[in-house]
Amino acid sequence: MDFYSITTAARLAVRVPPEMHAADRFLSVPVAIVFWVITAVVIGIAVQRTNRNLDERSVPLMGVMAAFIFAAQMFNFQVAGGTSGHLLGGVLAAVLLGPWAATLVMACVIAVQALVFSDGGLVVMGANIFNMAIIGTLGGFALYRLLCGLFGGEDRGRIPAAAIAGWASVVAGAIAMSLELIVSGTSPAEVVLPAMLGVHIFIGVGEALVTAAALAFIATARPDLLDLRPDRAARLAGAAPA
């Protein structure tokens, strides 16, 4: 008798729409719990860091990013035959807001999607946030910084670095999702890993394009918004970053 059968009486099965994050029954309970713990810890850190470093002028940007990412995630674009993909937006958010505030933005989007629209389960929300938010905002941003360094500085390398990091965040998220599915026993490794990778290396291209386009647009229309990120703001103010 497992956890899921105990709660069957109270469970409402939901018809899953095309835009879909992992549903509750995709992962085993131990896996779901582990990722809830990881996500809770990271969000706790993100709250602390955001409180310490974020300027209040970034607040409207947080709102707009959440709004835009939520909206964009509703739009599935066609990828290879029979499959679609959608934006994640973690790298975009991190480039503009810094990794910690971006983590909160992304977590908020995913939470609203799950709570209000049943797009993603509540039990597996920790895993969904880890895969779609944390990997992108933390890992993706680290990669972005690395690439900016390689491309001769952020002002020059911003667009290609963000595009590549965006692509990588989608692929890495897909790998993480695959590992969770494998460990949960939902699907065997030799089947799910190539399947997820095969699809997401293409979806990642869409992420790269949208990320690049959005940053190019902002760099043209409102370049001052690029300087709201705490480390850039601190550098411009001449102070050492906190």
Add this chain to the structure above:
Amino acid sequence: MAESQATPEPAAEPKPDPASEPAPSAEPAPKPDRGRPGRRWWVAGIAIAALVVVVLAPLASSDPDGLQRVAIDQGFIGQAQNFISGLLAGYAIPGIDDPRLSKILSGLLGVAIVLGVMYVLGRVLARRRA
């Protein structure tokens, strides 16, 4: 060029209703931006988000997305079940039959919700800096 002051208004709804003005703060009462074009950039940002919902979301591909595709092909789509059903599950508003309208409205509602939550969270967390 850190001139873009955040006007401390509540987040604007992406609908025609004007946002209610809060009590005056340190700045003078907001007027349409004359001297500083693009000052209310976040209005444009919200408008873009609303536009994505209204225009693009209904055009969304109906093919299953990456994870769902794999679930279908590998046979675990039957496990696509959640414990709790959200109020607007499936991006549909109960009572509105037209699926496009339902999706658009639920999307706009979602945009408003994340805006509100994020704005409140941001105000609580972010600090005024010199």
